């Protein structure tokens with residue numbers, strides 16, 4: 279199954295004279311974890327925003343899980359994102375005023391589908407945290423007291439809860455040292471594979487690329 | 503449900519800075535409710551300055567003027583009324599009791615009121631309360647006086663103190679009745695009415711200090727000693743006004759008409775309730791001003807809240823991006839701000855209510871002891887709840903601005919977490 283399929287996609291920021299993205303075709307299949315690479319300012323984050331349905335292209339088609347998200351209205355797109363996409367940011371992924379468990383459980387409150395997949399939310403969340411090596415003792419602490427690496431792992435648990443088909447990560451390791459980074463990648467892969475989610479991973483870091491079966495060089499697919 | 507939880511935790515997380523916003527709303531709500539309460543209490547206390555009296559009768563002028571000088575001791579009577587007229591109506595078949603009032607002298611700025619001991623029996627204020635003595639008893643002799651609470655307190659008089667009355671109402675009157683001092687026999691409890699500022703003496707006392715006077719001045723070389731004056735026939739020829747209590751109130755209007763049409767002397771009978779209401783309308787303008795001021799105070803409080811909400815927009819940008827990423831719609835973001843304003847306004851208003859009722863509870867015993875005013879315990883009335891509704895409604899309207907900005911922004915920011 280094509281998890282991601284872009285056709286004749288063109289995007290231009292408002293007020294700019296040039297397209298930021300012009301991608302004739304890009305397909306990512308299920309389980310084909312992809313590493314998206316490109317220099318700063320090449321439009322990686324912009325592309326992720328388009329995939330997440332937060333930005334809309336000028337032209338072209340975006341199909342996720344073989345459904346065209348552009349045919350949906352705003353609300354349906356938001357629901358689709360909640361149901362099928364787990365997102366990890368570069369940093370500051372967590373709401374400082376919620377506990378670790380509540381942070382992880384957050385997507386289940388906006389998506390009935392993920393809630394259903396998660397079953398008992400509390401237990402699913404705890405299990406994920408366990409797998410991501412965030413033990414009982416850490417869970418009691420306010421999330422603001424966690425190290426950056428620990429915070430990023432909580433973000434992974436949140437992206438994974440409820441088994442969304444797509445995991446989008448925008449430079450999630452850039453604030454981590456190499457040990458923490460390797461740990462992060464290993465755990466992310468293990469858990470994503472375990473539940474059959476496909477990863478789209480953006481990074482500058484050349485050391486990470488070898489972990490991925492598919493590498494997409496944005497400047498090569500982008501004709502803008 | 504999750505939105506409520508998010509709002510609550512987010513608010514709690516920012517509690518220190520929000521505390522001030524909450525407090526400013528609480529204070530403005532308390533002011534608004536407090537002013538409304540004071541207005542009601544003031545009106546009620548004013549309207550019950552004189553209760554239990556069915557008619558006030560004096561020389562013909564206006565009812566408000568009559569009330570002003572006979573009850574509030576403000577201004578002077580244009581004319582006196584004759585003792586005969588007073589007797590005529592005192593003996594009227596519908597009349598239960600009358601109390602004569604004779605004004606014109608003063609003591610250190612406080613008005614002196616000549617009357618008889620029926621005054622202490624029949625004069626009623628606030629909810630039919632009687633006058634009662636804090637100390638001593640009613641006057642019996644010609645040169646005896648009963649002081650209102652404030653007079654005794656301010657001038658530091660006790661039972662047995664001697665006081666000298668002055669002719670006229672000014673505090674710097676030069677013509678004093680030095681040769682006929684009065685002894686204080688009683689001090690009244692505070693009433694919160696003009697009674698507190700009055701020196702009460704007998705009608706005979708008033709006559710006695712004026713026997714050797716003519717046309718408002720002592721007759722030179724003609725002085726009658728106090729003891730002799732007291733033994734003279736001291737039937738007053740005129741009094742200033744009198745209060746009437748009827749056997750049944752139903753006859754009030756008919757007697758009023760009869761008095762007003764009395765052919766032997768131009769008299770005026772006023773219904774105290776009607777005249778008090780008229781007087782309140784005249785001086786009650788301040789309530790409108792107070793109300794307007796407090797509405798502005800409230801708006802200032804809400805603007806403070808708006809400022810706080812707007813100033814948190816930037817620091818909460820990240821929060822909104824995270825929520826959007828986990829599936830929140832822009833309208834969820836909007837609702838978050840509305841909920842936040844709702845909670846702040848509601849808690850602020852409730853805190854304001856608590857502030858008012860606690861303040862009143864604290865003030866009650868003190869005001870009662872000091873001013874003789876019996877404050878009603880504050881308890882939210884329908885209008886107060888409506889006010890709370892108004893505050894919360896306004897807060898919601900105000901919060902649509904930051905809510906709208908945040909939801910717009912969350913659309914533009916997308917997955918880029920800006921700090």
Ligand SMILES: Nc1ncnc2c1ncn2[C@@H]1O[C@H](COP(=O)(O)OP(=O)(O)OP(=O)(O)O)[C@@H](O)[C@H]1O
Pocket residue numbers: 291292298316317318319320321322323324325914
């Ligand atoms: N909100 C915006 N409004 C206008 N232009 C934007 C906006 N965001 C990004 N751009 C422009 O779009 C282009 C692509 O930006 P984008 O953030 O996608 O790059 P990137 O590949 O993610 O870079 P980096 O690796 O530094 O994160 C840049 O030229 C940038 O200036």
Ligand SMILES: [Mg+2]
Pocket residue numbers: 322323324448
């Ligand atoms: Mg980027």
